[in-house]
Amino acid sequence: MKMTKIAALVAAAAIATPVVAQDLHFPMLNYRTGPFAPGGIPFADGYQDYLTLINERDGGIGGLPIRTTECETAYNTERGVECYESIRGDSPLIVQPLSTGITYQLIPRVTEDGVPLHTMGYGRTSAMEGETFPWVFNYPANYWDGASVAINYLLDQNDDSLEGKKIVLIYHNSAYGREPIPTLQNLSERYGFELVEIPVDSPGQEQSSQWLQIRRERPDYVIMWGWGVMNAVAIQEAANIRFPMENFIGIWWSGSENDVVPVGAGADGYTALTFHGVGTDYPVYDDIQTYVVDRGLAAGNGDQIGSAVYSRGLYAAMLAVEAARTAQELAGHAQITPAEMRAGMEALSISEERLAELGLPNFSAPFDVSCQNHGGSGAAMIQQWDADTQTWSLITDWIDSDRELIGELATADAAAYAAENNITPGCL
Amino acid sequence: MLYREAGDFKTSYASDNQTFPIRFDRTAYWAVMAVAFLLVPMVLTDYWANSIVIPFLIYVIAALGLNILIGYTGLLSLGTAAFMAVGAYSTFKLTTAFPEMPIYIVFILSGLVTSAVGVLFGLPSLKIKGFYLAVATLAAQFFLIWLFTRYGWFFNYSSTGQISMPERTMFGVVITGASASSTAVYFTCLIFTVAMAWLARNLTRGTLGRTWMAIRDMDIAAEIIGVNPLIAKLSSFAVSSFFVGVAGALTFAVYLGAVEAGEAFGINKSFLVLFMVIIGGLGSILGSFLGAAFLVVLPVLLKLLLVDGLGWPSDLARHLEIMIIGALIIIVLIAEPHGMAALWRTVKEKLRLWPFPH
Known part of the structure; x- marks a missing residue:
């Protein structure tokens, strides 16, 4: 008809x-x-x-x-x-x-x-x-949904409290990477976690000083707003300092195969947001x-x-x-x-x-x-990388963002x- | 035959000293002006204006500025893009603080602000020169961009660090913002380019220009004959930065409409303008035009030819474009190490004698 x-x-x-x-x-x-x-x-x-x-x-x-x-x-x-x-x-x-x-x-x-x-x-x-x-x-x-979903996911992992935690935001130093900062600052006041912002200049092939700083800061979690070649370099650096990959969350633009495959086994367990299914x-x-x-x-x-x-x-x-x-x-x-x-x-x-x-x-x-x-x-989900099977798998259901605040x-x-x-x- | 001095009598000091001593050149100059001011606005499409002509005119101003510094005074600078950023951010701060101020005045004031910043960063040139000065200006590049992305005051605390140009008018015509007609924007850029080129030409053949060139050719000798290197070098930085600042202001206000310091005024932009000056010809006004045309217009024309003309995939065309432009740069510099302006000078010498070379 x-x-x-x-x-x-x-x-x-x-x-x-x-x-x-x-x-x-x-x-x-x-x-x-x-x-x-x-x-x-x-x-x-x-x-x-x-x-x-x-x-x-x-x-x-x-x-x-x-x-x-x-x-x-x-x-x-x-x-x-x-x-x-x-x-x-x-x-x-x-x-x-x-x-x-x-x-x-x-x-x-x-x-x-x-x-x-x-x-x-x-x-x-x-x-x-x-x-x-x-x-x-x-x-x-x-992006503000992304920031909020990431924090909601972490709240869920930590029995609804991020009091006293330290979260690093490593971001592409451009309009793109700076987008989530106001939301994360707002959320850090609300939930009492400490936010450390670390910019990476475009295109981001060189990040050793940033990761040295991250190692010194000893954060509980790292959130990344990266794109292009910056992603793979960051994941490699995180693997080098043996940062626990499951505590490293990328925005959806930092969650492609091209970002994790070059790092090999070191990238196993890396998580990223996604607003659609995978595979x-x-x-x-x-x-x-x-x-x-x-x-x-x-x-x-x-x-x-x-x-x-x-x-x-x-x-x-x-x-x-x-x-x-x-x-x-x-x-x-x-x-x-x-x-x-x-x-x-x-x-x-x-x-x-x-x-x-x-x-x-x-x-x-x-x-x-x-x-x-x-x-x-x-709403978004969290996907996790499995380096053995070379696949992303979804580890959560849809997580809503704090639309009231956003x-x-x-x-x-x-x-x-x-x-x-x-x-x-x-x-x- | 057409291109000759014979029969063109100079009867006064002024006519002996004019910019174009050959009648053919003078006619060509006025013809180009007539075409640019009368014919082009009638046939210009939005696409040609916004993608080719306007960026070309703006880069000419930037190249003129850098040419004063490198070509006429011999001071190497890698901070051009940062000074363009100073112009852009001054425009943004001035026009948001004083919305009533006529926008052309804002552009000129932005140039003056950049001048002051340029003089500040030009101070090391009194002690160091050559590659060492290049490194010092490189510091300006990184420091200024860092400043503009780090401190919220510069971008009025917008959440992303982007600055966007609000709508502004001049004589009741919308000049900036998305609703500005391409003709208005074209005339704005053309007026500034012509005025700046005229200024550059007349500065460089006056006392100031001669002191710059004396410093360039041999600074110790210049000092001995009474040229003050402090004034010469700093005035060169001031004038050069003024040009570059106006170019940055126009890039932001009329061409792009929104910029982000690191992206629009990165080190690549500094190199782009430097290449324009080198390929066009150091110490030549015409060279600035030729260099800007080579590096701004040619890539777009190549893209139009390969993608729209021949229907090739756009990524292949882009890769080819990089290769072709790279090869052409090498060819031009091998054929004429002094740039395209020197090539034109050789052609002119030949033309004067043609068709009887002996």
Whole structure:
């Protein structure tokens, strides 16, 4: 029934607009080069493979094929801006730069141009306040959620008390790495643990002085906000000073195979946050094999399939496709505009049933997006590395973040942004 | 034939001393000005403005600044990006503290602040020179970036240490912020670039420039004939930093809109500007333009050719781009160790004699 309805809509749209090229433009701002390529490549592959799957298996979204364009940012903000400028006139439906630095450049631009920006698990945390940031989305979880989930996990491990504990935050010295600091400082006051902040300058190949400091501080736990080559170096250094790996927690960007495999057996037991499932035990991977890999359409070298960050790229593409589907239903026609896509993202609802239909049962926590809340559920799980089997396994169920506290901090930050930029918050 | 001195009579001291002694050059100069001010704004697309022309103009200012220091005074500096950061953060602090202040005034004041900081870090140049001075300015690079990421006052205590440019207008036209039209931004950059190039050209052929060059060529000899090395070196640092500071202010305010000190003004940026000056030509105004074009415009053009033109994968194109630019740098420096400006000088010599070389 539904399909025929959409087909009818597509037919109607096809009659109504006969000349315009009928496709949905999904630009990809990737980085397959530079010091952050170990993270950029799997994400780009996952994103592209899922879109290829939708084209090959379903013939696109609502009958319209997806057109992808790729632009190399090298995780460099100037190149990111250049990439955005090159696609912004081509009615891009959703922009995902996979870089907090580029996100900060793009927030005012997409707001001006009316292009939806999705920063999944990165970017500006206070963008969850949809009334101030109508064009920016960061569902399903953000950095402050990550900080809060990590602390909640540690509370759970320590009978709900972190009194007198010492926690080190080792972070990439950039906008990205500094994001969690206000939340962690707030939580440290609340729970009485001591927070020691240790920055690592980009790209982070040299960290011996930082780890010397960590050895001197004798922390109970180390939390890491790292990316690219910094992760593997930090895990190696932690192994060198024999820091207990199970007390070392990375944010979701510090939890890929590329980070732990080079360290070998020393990385065994390392934990990281994740806001989606791990491994290839999901039906969607069979479809990717059939429709994408077997047809020789896999992105990149095709060697990243099933890795943690590949799954995240796939998840980002899945959310984008679902938002486009929602947008088509709301708009009543298949050839949606960026503004209609934004409405679709704001009405996005990911339920357990829908995830199962998509071949990703229990892959993520269910969540709804609304005009007020662009931030999703905020829940995350902890994954642990097993160096013998070379796999990540989930060791907890979904852990909720302290959304009350985060909402408070985000509202304050968004209000400051609105005041600086003369924005009157409100729903579009 | 066209390019010659013959028949172009200099009847006054001023005309004998002018920047372009050959009539053809003068005509070309006014033609370029006319194209830049009248034709380009009409045909400029947003993409070309924001990805190619605006960064090019801004880097020209930075390269001019560094050229004054390295090319004209012979003082090696690796702290260019840090001084650009000083310009950017001054703009941010000034414009958030005094929102009413006209934005062009803010840019110029930011340049002056950078000047003061530059003089401070230029003090060691009185005692040390060459590579040792390069290391001292390298300290400025690391210290200033550390300062800007460490102390919340500089970025108004924003949670991430990013600074973002609020919307500002000049004569009622929006200059900064996302809603600024690319034409307005282009004119802003063009006006500053032309004014700064004019300033640089006239400074370097006046008394000040001659004392700088005397210091560059042999500082002891210069001191003996009465050049005060203190004034010469520090004024060079001041003027150079002023240029670099304005370039940093423009990078932040009109080009990027939001920056983070370590990312936008890292050591790589210092090297980029240094390469521009070396490849373009030390001690040449034209060289600053050529160097900036080589390192800013060429990569984007290569990308347009390889990715959009030939349809190659973007990562392959990026790797090729690194190789091609690297190879071209080596080729240019082997063909003409004094930079592209010297290449142009040779061409000019040939042109004067053409078509009768004997």
